[in-house]
Amino acid sequence: MATAVITSKGQVTIPIEIRNFLCLGKGDKIDFRIMKKRTIAITPVNCRTSDVFGILSGKTRKKASDSEIKMKMTEHFKKNFK
Template sequence: MAVATITSKGQITIPKEIRQELLLHSGDRIDFKLTEQGKVLLRPVTRRVDELFGRLHKHGQQALSPEDMDAAIRHRVTQSDA
């Protein structure tokens, strides 16, 4: 169980394992929702694609065209259907 302490200013630090699992980074926005059962759901606010530009780049890796990406997705889908 991950536990956090509330500061006098009402702030918390999200435990490292939760940040890693949700792929959260400094400056990311979080949505809190209170359920009817009195539980709180915490989830990252969805980002626009252009905000993610360059995050998946690996040094020395060739960039793929949109057509190449579509072909790879089609190939993967047909593989998983088999």
């Protein structure tokens, strides 16, 4: 179990083990969902298809491999979402 403290501004630092488990980094968004018995669920916000649509457009006429697509998507996310 991880514990955090709420600041006077209502801010909480998410413990590193939780950030690592959810693969969260600077600038990432998370959803809070109220559950039963005074608990909440925290889930990372996934990107929309429209966030990455067209990032390979005009780059090449050849078919991209899975690794090339993954690399381009990673570059795009680092540039636009961090």
